[in-house]
Amino acid sequence: MSDEGLVTIEIRGLEPSAVKAAQRVSELFLSSGPCRLRRTPGEDEVRVTVFANVHQGPADGGYLEEDAGAFLR
Template identity: 50%
Template sequence: MTETFDDAPGLVRIEITAADLDTAKKAAERIAGFWLSSPSPLRRIPGNDGVLVRVHADIARSPDEGGYLPPEDDPGA
């Protein structure tokens, strides 16, 4: 994922920090239950305990209109 972000209306970027990979992944998947979303790959935070995942979500569309895309299937992640 790049640091740039498409600021089109309805798009948001949510950063999730969790103590472990499983928790971060579950949080990203739960967000997908509300909006069309695509998480970035999970990564460790240098110098910190924990992991980070960024989720791009289109709050103008529901998951029924596209659903959750795992990072490996998202060309923009």
């Protein structure tokens, strides 16, 4: 990544909490919204990845939509 404001955030936890945390991050920064929900067989936890720009908020436009991550619900 060439922009110092871009970060990748991986959240681990039980699915409802992990998705909610990813949605909360998306409310703070311009982001992809929750994506890449991954499960490991035999484990209760899931991993949710969010790509965000910490130098821009959601009101600055870009990827974030009101229903970002709806496919995870």
